Amino acid sequence: MSLVSNKNKKVFLCTNTKIATIEKVDIILSPEFYWVRIFDIPVKNIMQARHVLPTLFEDILENITNLSYQVIKLEENKYLCFAYINKKIYDVIKQSGISLSLVNGVYFAQNECKKFTQFNSDGKSFMYSEDGILIKVPKLITSNSIDLSEKIDSIELSSNKVNIKLYNNLLTSKQIYSILFVLISISILNIYKIIDYKKEVEIIDKKIEKIKIESNLPKSLLQTKAILKSNSKKLENEISKRDFLEYILVKNKIKIKTINLKAENLSLILENSNKKDIEDYISKKYKILSSNINGKDLNIRIKL
Numbered sequence: 001m002s003l004v005s006n007k008n009k010k011v012f013l014c015t016n017t018k019i020a021t022i023e024k025v026d027i028i029l030s031p032e033f034y035w036v037r038i039f040d041i042p043v044k045n046i047m048q049a050r051h052v053l054p055t056l057f058e059d060i061l062e063n064i065t066n067l068s069y070q071v072i073k074l075e076e077n078k079y080l081c082f083a084y085i086n087k088k089i090y091d092v093i094k095q096s097g098i099s100l101s102l103v104n105g106v107y108f109a110q111n112e113c114k115k116f117t118q119f120n121s122d123g124k125s126f127m128y129s130e131d132g133i134l135i136k137v138p139k140l141i142t143s144n145s146i147d148l149s150e151k152i153d154s155i156e157l158s159s160n161k162v163n164i165k166l167y168n169n170l171l172t173s174k175q176i177y178s179i180l181f182v183l184i185s186i187s188i189l190n191i192y193k194i195i196d197y198k199k200e201v202e203i204i205d206k207k208i209e210k211i212k213i214e215s216n217l218p219k220s221l222l223q224t225k226a227i228l229k230s231n232s233k234k235l236e237n238e239i240s241k242r243d244f245l246e247y248i249l250v251k252n253k254i255k256i257k258t259i260n261l262k263a264e265n266l267s268l269i270l271e272n273s274n275k276k277d278i279e280d281y282i283s284k285k286y287k288i289l290s291s292n293i294n295g296k297d298l299n300i301r302i303k304l
Helices: 046-058 086-096 148-154 173-214 221-249 275-282
Strands: 009-013 025-029 034-040 067-075 078-085 103-108 118-121 124-128 134-137 255-262 265-271 287-294 297-303
Touching: 009 086, 009 148, 034 046, 046 067, 046 078, 078 086, 118 148, 221 255, 275 287, 275 297
Parallel strands: 009 025, 025 103
Antiparallel strands: 034 078, 067 078, 118 124, 124 134, 255 265, 265 297, 287 297
């Protein structure tokens, strides 16, 4: 039973295929696009088998730099292995006239054409060898081949799609590795800087803690702020007191006997002072809260 919908148009793709279509297509790749071998690999699963494929195909092919690989497990320790160049397939699909957006899936002919022992397509002949591998052969060898275009709709596609990227890489593998190397180097440098920064912060924190202990400073920032606020208020009061004294001492006849600052209120005892004269002078700039005569002294309380 087919695991893939047969509604899409099927195309057997050769290197010289040309087609104009606006339908969704499933592409079956001729053996021109891939190398296939059956390998005996003593591993348990497909993932492990795939890891050794570059070494196995290296014995068959001269250059394996740009190869991608795919594996199908046939039986215990026996695997059907494919090697292909993604860009070559991508380029031929574009040149064939098929819009990449219309490609539903791509398949290896090795898996999809088993029901036909030998066939031809786009003027080329193909047949399965004695060991079950689909190969391209000269026309003279295939005496009983069929025209695949007449039978292609009868093919029931398997679930073994080709893992292919239908877009062109803007960068080469070498360029990608170079960029990765730079990014990794920058990451390592940043990690080193972060570690170094944390060490510097720890050193500074220890110094601050030492200064707090030696200077008997509060441990928390909240306590420090409370102290600063209290001292700021005291400073403001002292400045206000100084400003008042500067103002009142300008008047030469005023002699201060005592002075007392409480919150924003300033109490003064002035010697031999004219009550009315003093009150008139002070009230020009400050609010007088109380004023009384005690003997020869004037007791006066003002708001700074």
